[in-house]
Amino acid sequence: xxxxxxxxxxxxxxxxxxxxxxxxxxxxxxxxxxxxxxxxxxxxxxxxxxxxxxxxxxxxxxxxxxxxxxxxxxxxxxxxxxxxxxxxxxxxxxxxxxxxxxxxxxxxxxxxxxxxxxxxxxxxxxxxxxxxxxxxxxxxxxxxxxxxxxxxxxxxxxxxxxxxxxxxxxxxxxxxxxxxxxxxxxxxxxxxxxxxxxxxxxxxxxxxxxxxxxxxxxxxxxxxxxxxxxxxxxxxxxxxxxxxxxxxxxxxxxxxxxxxxxxxxxxxxxxxxxxxxxxxxxxxxxxxxxxxxxxxxxxxxxxxxxx
Amino acid sequence: xxxxxxxxxxxxxxxxxxxxxxxxxxxxxxxxxxxxxxxxxxxxxxxxxxxxxxxxxxxxxxxxxxxxxxxxxxxxxxxxxxxxxxxxxxxxxxxxxxxxxxxxxxxxxxxxxxxxxxxxxxxxxxxxxxxxxxxxxxxxxxxxxxxxxxxxxxxxxxxxxxxxxxxxxxxxxxxxxxxxxxxxxxxxxxxxxxxxxxxxxxxxxxxxxxxxxxxxxxxxxxxxxxxxxxxxxxxxxxxxxxxxxxxxxxxxx
Numbered sequence: 001x002x003x004x005x006x007x008x009x010x011x012x013x014x015x016x017x018x019x020x021x022x023x024x025x026x027x028x029x030x031x032x033x034x035x036x037x038x039x040x041x042x043x044x045x046x047x048x049x050x051x052x053x054x055x056x057x058x059x060x061x062x063x064x065x066x067x068x069x070x071x072x073x074x075x076x077x078x079x080x081x082x083x084x085x086x087x088x089x090x091x092x093x094x095x096x097x098x099x100x101x102x103x104x105x106x107x108x109x110x111x112x113x114x115x116x117x118x119x120x121x122x123x124x125x126x127x128x129x130x131x132x133x134x135x136x137x138x139x140x141x142x143x144x145x146x147x148x149x150x151x152x153x154x155x156x157x158x159x160x161x162x163x164x165x166x167x168x169x170x171x172x173x174x175x176x177x178x179x180x181x182x183x184x185x186x187x188x189x190x191x192x193x194x195x196x197x198x199x200x201x202x203x204x205x206x207x208x209x210x211x212x213x214x215x216x217x218x219x220x221x222x223x224x225x226x227x228x229x230x231x232x233x234x235x236x237x238x239x240x241x242x243x244x245x246x247x248x249x250x251x252x253x254x255x256x257x258x259x260x261x262x263x264x265x266x267x268x269x270x271x272x273x274x275x276x277x278x279x280x281x282x283x284x285x286x287x288x289x290x291x292x293x294x295x296x297x298x299x300x301x302x303x304x305x306x307x
Numbered sequence: 308x309x310x311x312x313x314x315x316x317x318x319x320x321x322x323x324x325x326x327x328x329x330x331x332x333x334x335x336x337x338x339x340x341x342x343x344x345x346x347x348x349x350x351x352x353x354x355x356x357x358x359x360x361x362x363x364x365x366x367x368x369x370x371x372x373x374x375x376x377x378x379x380x381x382x383x384x385x386x387x388x389x390x391x392x393x394x395x396x397x398x399x400x401x402x403x404x405x406x407x408x409x410x411x412x413x414x415x416x417x418x419x420x421x422x423x424x425x426x427x428x429x430x431x432x433x434x435x436x437x438x439x440x441x442x443x444x445x446x447x448x449x450x451x452x453x454x455x456x457x458x459x460x461x462x463x464x465x466x467x468x469x470x471x472x473x474x475x476x477x478x479x480x481x482x483x484x485x486x487x488x489x490x491x492x493x494x495x496x497x498x499x500x501x502x503x504x505x506x507x508x509x510x511x512x513x514x515x516x517x518x519x520x521x522x523x524x525x526x527x528x529x530x531x532x533x534x535x536x537x538x539x540x541x542x543x544x545x546x547x548x549x550x551x552x553x554x555x556x557x558x559x560x
Contacts, residue, residue: 049558049559052394052398053397053398054394054397054398054558054559054560055558055559056556056558071402074400074401074402075400076400077398077399077400078399078400079400080398080400082394082395082398084394084398085391085394086391087391088390088391088392088393088394088395088396089390089391089392090318090321090387090390090392091390092321092322092323093321097317097321100317101314101317101318102395102399104310104311104313104314104317105310105311105314105395105396105399105401106310106399106400107310146395
């Protein structure tokens, strides 16, 4: 048995005059939560759509649960749940009717899974209310219930927290974490909220203009994120001179608000503070900091943009 | 496959447009003979019996069939593309050919039910008002079951064409308008072109479009019934296979 749930090999997708995916080699390890990061139009949804069988690749192959032939892939997709570009729902039906249609589609025996899933996502009290009258957050939760209906081994979630209120975002994160830990569920998730992904993902993939720039684990990301000491002194210019002359380093930045980011001294904060004190400077803020996923991502794609 | 058909029938049962179409067809089926009844009564003309009404007005059911297929294809099937529901269907781990076939069965069942409302309901109403009477002289005693059976078969043939175009267009508005125009104009187009290309006249003569008008014929010549049976069956087969090919290649947005 392969240790990977999903692998793509030189996967490409071209539309008229544009390349949506360019020779992407992506690997998702069994039991991982894979955070898929990229700007709008970077190719995240296209890749997810190909994996779920909604779109077809122009070149390259995918291997899902070890299956790569078309017929086997169709079968393998039974082991998968998904939310792609928003939950796919029947608006004129109730929550339980939506689940019932999907139960029949997937040939799941017994109706108890319907009430179980409604309970799992906290929609058991919606009764005869039609889905078209649901809030966006309720629709997202119902989408997740449908995705989880067949007890999948692999979950593909494209922006699952879109439209959720802060409390629901936290609940969704905790639910996904629990499913991952308790059932060993593998999750491929994309989100615009990188801080949210940072709290959830065990692996990351960064895609930009259809190219997969990098895949890394959470530990590798942590190691790669630059760490620094955040310093705010009463005289930033003098503080910068002291750092340069006393500590002998020019690996720092003075930010427009006067904050100094000193790289490389995170493990020796005492040395820094005593140098500044000795020079008669008053330190207003002093703390070791690390870059987060967002700043790492921005650096990796080489500039700004809408994530 | 059984589960997929059950899912389609479940959706059909819950579909509002289907219920509305059933209701509208039922209301019209009751109103139409009632207007005749009142008109004939006030004008002192003899009333139709149930049997006579069926024989005389069976052809009108063709419009009901065409209209309900266009409307239901747009509201019931194409709306699944619009709402995104088709994504969860297409990625459910079922073969696309089976999904399409199940959809065709579910959809056909819906329009077949609608197609029986007008003949049955109006005939029943007229029979209550003026009695069932007798089938006119020379009418085949199996006329009623034959007409109803062929109505179901031709509705399924038209439904196969409707589902095929829905897979091509995928948008409710486009599907409804195209199918309406297509079903209303196809006789004229094939008839007109047939004057220049005789082969098209043959095609038209052996198509569901032409033969739908023949299913209410009082007397069938020898050889007519097999043609009336074979043409819709072939239409279902060909349109179904074409639809499966289109749906297999379709990227679901």
